Amino acid sequence: MAQTKPSKNTIKFRCFWKTTTIYEVLKGRQWVETESELDWDFFWSDVGWMYEFFDHIHLADHQRFNHFRNYYELTRKDFLIKNLKRMKKTLEKEDKLEEAVNYNFVPQTYALPAEYGLFVEKFKKTPGVWIMKPVGKARGRGIFLFTRLNQISEWKKDHRWRSENPQVENYIVQKYIESPYLIGGKKFDLRIYVLVLSYAPLKAYLYRSGFARFTNAPFSMKKEDIANKLVHLTNFSIQKHAPTYNSKTGTKWPLHNLKMYMITKHGEAQVNELFHDIRSLILRSLLSVQNIIIQDKHCFELYGYDILVDKNLKPWLLEVNASPSLAADTTQDRDLKYGMLDDVLTLVDMERRLPTQTSLQVGGFDLLVDQGTAEGNLKTVPSPFTYLGCYNDREKQLKQMVKAQTASA
Template sequence: MAQRILGKPNPNIRFRCSWKTVIYEVLKARQWSETDSELDWDFFWSDVSWLHEFFDHIHLADHQRINHFRNYYELTRKDLLIKNLKRMKKTLEKDSRSAEAAKYDFFPPTYALPAEYGLFVEQFKRNAGVWIMKPVGKAQGRGIFLFHKLGQISEWKKDHRWKVDNPQVESYIVQRYINNPYLVGGKKFDLRIYVLVMAYTPLKAYLYRSGFARFTNTRFSMKKEDILNNYVHLTNFAIQKTAPTYDSKNGTKWPLQSLKIHMITKHGEKAVNELFHNIQMIIIRSLIAVQNVIIQDKHCFELYGYDILVDESLKPWLLEVNASPSLAADTPSDYDLKFGMLDDLLSIVDMERRLPAQSSPKRVGGFDLLIDQGAADAKPSPAILGCHNDRVQQLKKLFGPLARAARHAAAPTHD
């Protein structure tokens, strides 16, 4: 059962929410007042479509908060993410910071299509292997496929009326497929990690300790007959839940802390801590890569869902960053994780003005301060990802007499 620390309810805070998922239940548990007003709200958990339609045409009051930055897509659209990472690497090289530039090696060779189709073909002819095609504007694994022959993509281009000079064509990225993923029980997985950015100028971000590994239902294989089998290669829950072998009771997710402990038993604490530290540095470097292009706005914050793949050499790879990570829950443990994470997020956004105004707390519930460029000590946090999440006890300690005892009435009960 999810828990939260209840301060004094404040029904004067008006919220609007585009989703009837866990975030809606957390907002209701805070006993804020719901409104469907277009602009008369204090806090708005918006979908991106509202942002595109209204944000450039409205003026927000000082106290209002919304859960997306104006051009969030510079980080979360697959082609723009890669463009920004490549640009950052080139900038560092130009500034004679080659050592730091070399650390931007956490994404595989990637090309934007159709614009870079010629460059991709040249690379493919030099080093074929297996590649993966991803549409830039879709989520949940839709439209993704693997291929190992140019003939396969040529046929696909004809079916999609796909021409370089066609401005209406759907944009894709094509990446070299990481064919040596770390396996548990013979199955592939990736990591879903939650990052809360409160500001880009200066950069201030929190990392949630808990996350989960998303597994495939089917054992991994690079045999040619298995290349097109999405149940083997794609970890997206929307795909895996349709597999014939899917277990709806247990799902396909494993807590991040459990995975970390499992890996420590096999590789030792030092190697696994280094892996998790490297994951945190990937997050920081990706945020730094976009901080000069994201439009800073004091009204905005954003929760990102980072997807990370680990290969058999314990090297982490950034797959993508999600602007609207799923906040639906498919199991009780999934619900509890998301409820606690979102409740802690609201504590950091602090509509109720309970945190000290003059400084940023190093930890709020399960969130740890990952980086704060505005602080005197702006060093990144140590490897806290996957550590024990004692969020309830930490919130009691943080809020002290302002907090009541943790209780279960805040969230619905799961049998």
């Protein structure tokens, strides 16, 4: 069906997730909902639709979709590790050794079954606690910790797992970070939101607000606690089943609150360095897949980065989510996600309201990189400062942006 460019008041949208915050945001912008398979201007979908239809249809210039075709190069755990390793090797071959060292932000990792032999050799040299993760699952499903190789043998038998079996489920195995940063004796990781509007040239924004996800149980590396997911995994889908879970307060702490807490403990300079390292980590991960992701002007992607901080204030990339949860378990969670998603739609700019030049800030999003501009055409992070975790003045910024547009009209 031929598509015509919509007016500002007739944007037609489809939304696969109708019980989450994104549906509220789309309705709140007074766009018009449609159930049509192809006659839409904007589609927030799961990846299943893309697999079935994307390569077999022609989209009009203005239509936008929330996934890149091979998004999994960044978000599938084994592919992420593969691309980061490849980027590091490329830099080393180009004699850019100083930059190559900066790609040490993932734990020692092996892909199974392909690298099982290499893993066994490494395990014998570096015993301790390791963690197994299925590459294609989320919400903590299928993850377990182990300390002995015979535990892997038992797992292989239970899963009918053989390296020569093409139907075997792929896993990664990683050296477990045994000394995470603790608050109140509990482990946490960070959920940070990144919006990529283009890979060629690379253009991405980093959202100021995020949250720390805590465990309900105190952290422990005791032998009897290694198998306890309530101690080691921060996923809400796991922690909500803890006997001490409080549905009113949840398990999350705003990123700004966390940053302020850490500043009181370690000082502003050290915490700013940590958050700059997180920003650098995110940018380098995007650079590692920039030449692999299939660029398409119809596509954008909102990623959910999961990052762990250890006791030495070093950030570690755990995984990148292509479909970060948009459900809200508390009022605070809902407010954060609603504002963030509303700013995503502003940046995607279906209404054509943004200025033609790149904006350094749009709502709560700050520019991470824009290789389409001279100052943004960099392979490393240019500034030691980041707004990540700072106060989110999104409403004030949006009002100022509207005021400036009205004055220039």
